[in-house]
Amino acid sequence: MFPVKAAAELSGLTPETLRAWERRHAAVVPHRDGKGRRLYDGDMVERLTRLHRLTDRGHPIRDVAGLDDDALGQLLEESRHTGYGGLDALPGQMLDAIADYRVDVFDRDLSVAIATLPVPVLVGKVVTPLLREVGVRWADGRLAIAQERLVSSLLRARLLSILNQHPRERRPRVLFATLPGEPHELGLLGAALHAYEAGMPVLYLGTELPAVELARVSARLGAAAVAISSVDPGQAQEALAELRALDKALADGVPVWLGGANARYLAEELGIPRVQAVVDPSALTRLARGRPAPKRRD
Template identity: 35%
Template sequence: MSALPIAAVERDTGIPKDTLRVWERRYAFPQPVRDDKGERLYPAEQVEKLRLLRRLLDQGHRPGSIVAAPTEALAALLEPAGERGREPADPGIAALIDLVRLHRSAELRATLQQHLVKLGLQRFVSELVAPLSRAIGEAWLHGEIGVAEEHLFTEHVQNLLRSSISSLGTGSRSPRILMTTLPGEEHILGLLMVEAMLAPEGVQCISLGAQTPLADIAQAARDGQFDIVAVSFSAAFPARQAFRGIEQLRDALPASIALWAGGAALHGKRKRIDKVQQIAQLDDLLDALTDWRKAN
């Protein structure tokens, strides 16, 4: 557990091998030990710093100014965002985060269930789950919770959303929507939130889960006579790759099928793509749906 080979570091941090080597050459960090074969072995604390760097890059920092900096200076860089962006957290959300942090599975589930019943599915998603996931993401960004806790949270919410959606039964009205994520995007919580917003409106939502290759999406959309294809991107997904993927998918789809794209990766970027409906917020989904139904 003390030192990892380069392939493991790539998997754990999401930083490609090539980039790890070029950083070492240019910025003198990381500086892995070498084993008897001369291969790189990254000590745990350097991997930790690499994870931190990844977060900072996602926040918009540039490698030249942070890779070589000492770890303490980097930790400080995370703070401003914390102070600036952190609203006086909703007490309900703070309580839920505590449950996650303390591994109180049973209570977490019960509390979520309670909110769900009180708010109804759509408001539960847009008013609680969405800000809560953002808060969890931030807490992870600041090292306040671990990966396991984040996974635990995601699982519970997924279970809740899936069973709510299931109990609604298959929608019967148009449009028919095919939902999935592109290759490289494994997070499906966003997708489920979309489904939870739309299913109560009688929409026929079919999800393919994560990472469907472009060609297969297009094929399935035609075969299944769908009206709309919806894809979602988490904050962790590189924005450029997202836009490239959306453009390619738009080209692969017949003009008669609409393409909806949303998620944290697209926020803040003002880039627009022709003939693609970009969804900035969950609530916008309902407007987009109304528009579509008017037009068809």
């Protein structure tokens, strides 16, 4: 059971908005304690979170507040897939622009997509296909080093504007980073966006962070988990050493999620229970639910 302030934070709302939705639209009907104070259970917080996502995507609260939970879930799922069929060609067009070093065209298309698309559509129709196409063109020689770095820097700058929208987030966050020797971050950015859309508080730390620094940040913030991308086979042995150091330095109860081409190998080689390979970004949602966060250290 959560009081108003906690329920608002968990669902991404302000207490004022929560009260307004409750008073004007009967979005939820809270419980009352012995002193008449409002209390919200987990199902109510989940409902408020869904309503928040739908209003972010343009649905007026007056139109969705009366829907039952199943209808809200269906509406959320439909909004992921409908109305955006024309985007299929966009990632290829953006990389064609990069091939000609038309940075302004790539950046314009990316900026418009970020400004106009819901996050799940942005990830599913633009970012993920773009990352996949970068890999294909890199492998067959159609993308030069300079062009790949242009894509990386432009994506990073624009996507961080989404991930850093809540710099004062107080819920336990999932830290996203790569280890020393791993400069590639496009897959890490994509995973962070998936986690963000799933409602997880995200802190994106970027590339090449030593294990001891990751553990220090995790302890300071009381992190919910640490997510690490490792893609370079040549760095696998160094990654093993860093991950062992991270396991020793990290507080008990903080899971480590590995993504990227090396993830399965690293997890199997380490054999550490809290270190898991997560090759499907959507699994981040399932992993996050029900995990108690460690106590914050001041």
